[in-house]
Amino acid sequence: MIGESEAINQYQERVSQSNDEEIKHIIEHIRDEEKEHVAELVQPIRKLDNAQEEKFQWGSKIKMDC
Numbered sequence: 001m002i003g004e005s006e007a008i009n010q011y012q013e014r015v016s017q018s019n020d021e022e023i024k025h026i027i028e029h030i031r032d033e034e035k036e037h038v039a040e041l042v043q044p045i046r047k048l049d050n051a052q053e054e055k056f057q058w059g060s061k062i063k064m065d066c
């Protein structure tokens with residue numbers, strides 16, 4: 001999970017630094033695949049860790065002002 005998060009941040013940094021729209025698009029696609037990996041990794045945690053699942057449920061109720 002940490003590796004996936006680091007990869008997302010690194011790809012996002014590359015997107016921000018690129019001036020080439022085609023390269024940017026490719027890197028954004030790869031970044032979004034890493035986001036899918038995070039979502040996939042969360043599922044077994046939610047299934048196997050009841051305390052963490054309760055925290056996910058609690059967190060989903062928080063209103064964000066952004």
Ligand SMILES: [Fe+2]
Pocket residue numbers: 004007033034037
């Ligand atoms: Fe990944």
